[in-house]
Amino acid sequence: MTTSSGSTLPAPDLDERYGRTPDSRRRGRLIAWGAGIAVALVFLAWVVWAGLDGTAPKLEVRDTGYQLTESTATARFQVTVDPGTAVRCAVQALNEQFEIVGWKVVDLPPSDERTRGFVETVRTTMQPNTGLIYRCWLP
Template sequence: MTDTEKRPPGAPDLDARYGRGQRSRRLEKRILWSLGGFIVVVFAAWVILVAFDGDGASLETRDVAHTIVDEHSVEVSFSINVAPGTPTVCAVQALNEAHAIVGWKIVEVPASDERNRVITEVVRTSEQSNTGLISRCWLP
């Protein structure tokens, strides 16, 4: 038995009265399909944008070694992985036992035909350092 068969004769049609008819269901379906289509289009555009964002230049660095030269200098070696032909700038630092920065140097790494390289730089310090490491690198 349906809802209309349960109602007493002469009772108003509540579905029609409150907008729950066939027409409103079709409109709801159209709105949901349109919203779903919009979400699919936005997602596809995002995927295309991420996949084809240019040359995808990336930069990876890693500390390799450090050598305390004397009381006022440390030699820091680090590896750099960047696309061939891409210049890079790195900040190299020296730290003391309290992890305070006692030396700092900006190193401009010129473009090269090699993707992976090991760079060694001497950083002058204001006092005895405990370690030397790379702070960060960036693409100019």
């Protein structure tokens, strides 16, 4: 390349001009390795967390019916849980507007059976429309 005065300028180093130097390549490799290690650590942590969760007892609850009176709701339900595991359940009664008009927490003792049926009666503050299990959990 020549200037208007006739002197020649050195040709620009295009790699350096556009950031393709050995330092930038090394930096790119370090960033890639760091990102790969971070992804591997997150995956490993998830595998350990998910693996430890598999030892918890499984709990299933199913409503099987209900009976109503003027001031009570009787809920029938089945609980399936590993033998020897205690369970706590909340039974609720709802009116026609789906408002809670009765609520009761019951403790179900451990048993040798996996699936058991229960009947619980809940007193209500007004005429109920249904009686059912709200939720069960392991105490």
